[in-house]
Amino acid sequence: MKILHIVTLHTPDHAFGGPTRVALNLSKVQRAGGDDARIMALGDGFEGPLPDEVEGVPVHLFRARHLLPMFEVSGITSGALLRTARRMMRGADLVHVHLMRDLVTLPAALLALASGTPLVVQTHGMVDPTEKRVAQLTDLLGVRKVLRGADAVLHLTEAERIDVNAVAAPVALTRTVRLVNGVRPQEFKPAREQGRPPTVLFLARIQERKRPQDFVAAMPTVLAEHPDARFVLAGPDTGALPGTLGLARGLGVLDALDHVGPLGHEEVLAAGREADVYVLPSIEEPLGVSVLEAMSVGTPAVITRTCGLGPDVARAGAGRVIDSRVGEDEDNARKVARAVLELLEPEANARAGRAAWELVNEHFTIGVVTDTLRRTYEDVVRRRAGRRLNRPVAPVT
Known part of the structure; x- marks a missing residue:
């Protein structure tokens, strides 16, 4: 399966944190299982050329353009990223967008809907009801459409499921799946040496x-x-x-x-x-x-x-x-x-x-998580294929 993960930002010091780390962890296991999983994101803070691989995962990074500096990460974008994303979606089996109210993942998710590419959205606790006017406008202009149109919406907790449903209201989301974060299993560490300071x-x-x-x-x-x-x-x-x-x-x-x-x-x-x-x-x-x-x-x-x-x-x-x-x-x-x-x-x-x-x-091992995600992907692709087969054929006139 060809899987395109789209996340907002990758930096040399991993300052953006969670969503990028999750995308990397998932991609590594997916690639080990035979999938062509890759990541698309903005790159910022790099000296010299942007990397084309991170921890063994192919990445498509584009220089961040700080279009709206007052909004920090939410205000950066790249026209080249969005153009390339649109092109790559045509060859992908599925697009997995790690969604924020920003100028990267939100337009990318809208592009996936427009192109008809199967779309899985993961919000990482970052899309919830808010009193902030700019965020409310963003929801009106695109977030609700993405949540309602996605083939699956992944949530970390029951509280997050309730939150994304509140943002999508009055339409109730019926294709939500709980997907926790996962990490690679590690050996249990040795006991602290006697006399070593805590x-x-x-x-x-x-x-x-x-x-x-x-x-x-x-x-x-x-x-x-x-x-x-x-x-x-x-x-x-x-x-x-x-x-x-x-x-x-x-x-x-x-x-x-x-x-x-x-x-x-x-x-x-x-x-x-x-x-x-x-x-x-x-x-x-x-x-x-x-x-x-x-x-x-x-x-x-x-x-x-x-x-x-x-x-x-x-x-x-x-x-x-x-x-x-x-x-x-x-x-x-x-x-x-x-x-x-x-x-x-x-x-x-x-x-x-x-x-x-x-x-x-x-x-919470990455294997448990990717097994759940694989079932979700397969269900999405199967439902899409079923809809295509059941689509009525226009009569020849």
Whole structure:
């Protein structure tokens, strides 16, 4: 099967995060299974020529044109990308669009509808009801048409299914499929060497919504009981790094914080193996790949109740799930610190780490995900073929 994944952006430091990582993970497994899966996206931040391959996956990257800078990622586009997408769709069996309210994936999805190419849309928690006028206008001009016309709409959680239906209203979507994020299975990491200082990891985009400040604000309480503990702040900065480092400086804990910047995929897994606890106090995190990657090596996670993985982590005992609210910084920090301290206890850490590893291997491996996706693709193509066969033939006059 020829599959064209279309995602908004790829950068050298993976600053765009989730959707691009998901597209890469899916494409790698699909190609290993014999499919011709490739990715089309904008490329930004590269010195010299844009790559034509990422992690073994063929990519068609086009220089990002910052048409509407005030809208950041949503305001970048490329006429050449859209022209090439239209041409490549004619030879594809299916187009898989990782949809945002932007000037890349939305017009690409509209092109797929216009060309009659089977279309699967995956929204990654990024299309939900909103009071923002520009987003409402975007929904009116194209998002509703894409959601209603797609052959399948993939959602991470039940909450996301409800959200996309609210955007598509009053038409009820009948072809929705739950597709979780998945990661490659990993070996369970070795136990921490006796005497080695504990390590606590934050690994995500360093932005306000991910709440790195709650991670840093929890440090003094943890250090009071584990004065040799190390805290690792990893990931590309998308605006919150100066304030986060300033907070650490003001709390007097900067010496215990290692800011390591963006990491490659193998470095991400290595950081997870080195960590004793992974922390992501994010507000409204759909279903974080970085959480899954940490748990895949046996590192328990501290996440919030608004994270899509919250119910799974709580049910499995794979870490701690806390309440976190905007504007309650001190209370948030106390909850993060308490959860980290609980998971630094050796027996609790061992139990939660094993539960995290088993949770990923039973429900969130990329193989489980791509099996579900393969069935969805086949159903889409079969339904399309059935409609063509049943189309009435005009009489000859």
